[in-house]
Amino acid sequence: MTLERTPLDTLHRELGAKMVPFAGYEMPVQYPTGIIKEHLHTREAAGLFDVSHMGQAFLRGAGSTALLESLAPVDLEALADDCSTYALLTNDEGGVRDDLIITRRGPDEFFFVVNAACKAEDFAHIEAHLAGQALDILNQQALLALQGPGAREVMTELCPAAAELVFMRGMESRIDGVEVYITCSGYTGEDGFEISLPADAADAVARRLLCHELVEPIGLGARDSLRLEAGLCLYGHELSIAINPV
Incomplete structure (x- = not known):
């Protein structure tokens, strides 16, 4: 089966990501620093996740x-x-x-x-x-997640209005002229934001975020360990047709 690629595929490979099949996509499971360091960096500063494979x-x-x-x-x-x-x-x-x-x-x-x-x-x-x-x-939209205690500082510099959002609130805004919809949400247990934006602008916005000294790229491996540590469910594991809160 031919795997799909997200709009950040070229960037992942430039950054030395280990790419693996996931939900029909080639996705970065980790970068050269490794899962443990990526996990800790997200807990201590800010991590950037490509979640453009999501619907x-x-x-x-x-x-x-x-x-x-x-x-x-x-x-x-x-x-x-x-x-x-x-x-x-x-x-x-x-x-x-x-x-x-x-x-x-x-x-x-x-x-x-x-x-x-x-x-x-x-x-x-x-x-x-x-x-x-x-x-x-929205097949032509990408989705980025900026997570960690430093995420709000990063967002303050790139999109000050969005930096004022509280948990589970969202707003339309712009980052470097790109129209985005930003929500204060995430899947790590940390403060953070999810940014929905046009696929053709995702690479430039991701590179802009990664230019900040607090931000490092984070793969699916650390995304999973972070959500486990936070007690968040993953569909197909803690939730399924046969497993539910009842």
Whole structure:
């Protein structure tokens, strides 16, 4: 099977990353410094993760709130604009199809991020339940995660307004002229941000972030150890159709 590559593939290879297959993509599992040092650096400063393999989409149109609530048992009616919530996409028996982050972008408009290994099935499942709403799958968007106690200092220099965001809040902004949507969220247990941006701008923005003295590139190996240490679930391990909070 031919593996897909993220918009940062060239950068990963320049940085000496060890590339491995993951969810249909070639992804960096570690860089020359190694997983342990990458893990510790994220805990002490700031790490940059390429998570562009994950699925991003918008759901828009009348009834979108009720539709999503019927598929993911979470209170979206009470969710304010530019606020995010963690949710589980379930089947009719309560089994977990996937976990995801949902952000309200306006009345009956939601942006959400799903796991790479599940995204095709997730999108098909949502499309099968559409009743006049529109599902816009963002195949030309990349996703970067800047995580760690130094992330806010880095963001203050690159995007001061976004640096004021509190946990699970988001905003539209610009980094070096590139239109981005930034949320204060992550998968490490640290303070940090996730940056959704056009795929053709991802390489330049990533290089800009890596120019900061606090920032180092971090691979999937440390991403996994960081989320384990923080007690965060990984779909297919702690969550699945057969494993759920009930």
